[in-house]
Amino acid sequence: MSLTRKRVMVTGGAGFLGSHLCERLLRDGNDVLCVDNYFTGRKDNIARLIGDPHFEAMRHDITFPLYVEVDEIYNMACPASPVHYQYDPVQTTKTSVIGAINMLGLAKRIGAKILQASTSEVYGDPTIHPQTEDYRGNVNPLGPRACYDEGKRCAETLFFDYHRQHRTRIKVARIFNTYGPRMHPNDGRVVSNFIVQALQGEDITLYGDGSQTRAFCYVDDLVEGLMRLMATEDVETGPMNLGNPHEITVRELAERVVRLTGAGSALVQRELPADDPVQRCPDIGMAKRVLGWGPTIALEDGLARTVEYFRGMMAERAAALATREGVHAT
Numbered sequence: 001m002s003l004t005r006k007r008v009m010v011t012g013g014a015g016f017l018g019s020h021l022c023e024r025l026l027r028d029g030n031d032v033l034c035v036d037n038y039f040t041g042r043k044d045n046i047a048r049l050i051g052d053p054h055f056e057a058m059r060h061d062i063t064f065p066l067y068v069e070v071d072e073i074y075n076m077a078c079p080a081s082p083v084h085y086q087y088d089p090v091q092t093t094k095t096s097v098i099g100a101i102n103m104l105g106l107a108k109r110i111g112a113k114i115l116q117a118s119t120s121e122v123y124g125d126p127t128i129h130p131q132t133e134d135y136r137g138n139v140n141p142l143g144p145r146a147c148y149d150e151g152k153r154c155a156e157t158l159f160f161d162y163h164r165q166h167r168t169r170i171k172v173a174r175i176f177n178t179y180g181p182r183m184h185p186n187d188g189r190v191v192s193n194f195i196v197q198a199l200q201g202e203d204i205t206l207y208g209d210g211s212q213t214r215a216f217c218y219v220d221d222l223v224e225g226l227m228r229l230m231a232t233e234d235v236e237t238g239p240m241n242l243g244n245p246h247e248i249t250v251r252e253l254a255e256r257v258v259r260l261t262g263a264g265s266a267l268v269q270r271e272l273p274a275d276d277p278v279q280r281c282p283d284i285g286m287a288k289r290v291l292g293w294g295p296t297i298a299l300e301d302g303l304a305r306t307v308e309y310f311r312g313m314m315a316e317r318a319a320a321l322a323t324r325e326g327v328h329a330t
């Protein structure tokens with residue numbers, strides 16, 4: 001056993017990003033404590049980790065205090081997709097704000113290093129492109145996305161106040177659109193939406209005319225960036241953008257998904273939701289300079305892996321359904 005094994009806590013560890021992070025941290029020889037209330041996270045996401053003596057899963061809502069002993073905390077807990085964070089907007093803000101206070105309080109008490117999963121949403125509907133970390137954003141504080149955007153902005157404020165006031169060792173990552181296996185199939189996010197629609201042979205829904213651009217980072221690249229940021233010297237607090245600066249239009253993404261899945265889906269247009277940003281693209285100059293980090297996985301490859309994941313998941317569900325129906329029929 002390694003004597004230098006770190007104890008690392010991942011809040012939101014059963015979610016999309018959190019579960020990949022737990023897996024990678026374990027692979028790198030750490031002890032991992034996954035804390036999750038399973039609001040959007042799934043036990044399936046961490047099923048393969050259960051039984052590993054260096055992994056522990058704890059059901060807990062971070063809006064309540066937590067007393068554990070760890071060396072590092074990745075604060076990933078928060079529903080990330082609009083359908084989920086708008087389902088109970090008050091709880092979303094509580095998770096970001098009260099959750100941050102609880103996790104920062106814990107980090108302060110035990111002297112742990114803490115990383116916040118912030119978001120490109122802190123830039124709102126940006127007026128500069130690409131977005132650099134010193135851009136202060138253009139957020140509508142009253143709109144339906146505000147519970148998430150303003151919650152995350154307030155969490156950043158708390159991180160920097162704990163740092164200034166209590167010398168807490170903080171890292172703030174501003175994560176841009178990330179995709180990959182284990183995205184929630186019904187989260188309404190563009191990549192999962194398109195793939196699920198295509199695999200089900202349905203038409204693909206474009207909100208607006210599909211000319212809005214997005215930039216997509218594959219999950220493994222993102223996890224690498226988060227871990228590199230955590231490993232930096234204490235002076236490197238961020239905020240730091242992590243994402244893929246390669247932009248494509250949403251229509252182009254839909255066309256690629258149709259090609260990759262071999263689906264016969266048509267593209268149909270629906271009205272653009274309120275406050276949907278027209279363009280979002282990270283400037284990752286800081287991450288390149290400080291972490292030597294940049295995305296390495298091409299969209300085509302990442303999409304192919306994600307399509308395979310959803311194909312497998314849908315086949316499993318269809319088989320389970322067929323078995324249940326067979327049982328009822330006999």
Ligand SMILES: NC(=O)c1ccc[n+]([C@@H]2O[C@H](COP(=O)([O-])OP(=O)(O)OC[C@H]3O[C@@H](n4cnc5c(N)ncnc54)[C@H](O)[C@@H]3O)[C@@H](O)[C@H]2O)c1
Pocket residue numbers: 011012013014015016017018035036037038039040041042060061062063075076077078079080081084095099117118119120174175176177178179184
């Ligand atoms: N995926 C992205 O593209 C993206 C982009 C920007 C920022 N982020 C941030 O990264 C983090 C993870 O995002 P994700 O895409 O994995 O989302 P996700 O919804 O898959 O994961 C969030 C996890 O947090 C858990 N959770 C929610 N509220 C909780 C609470 N009060 N207490 C304990 N657990 C709670 C959920 O059950 C889930 O497992 C979030 O903080 C999100 O804001 C993600």
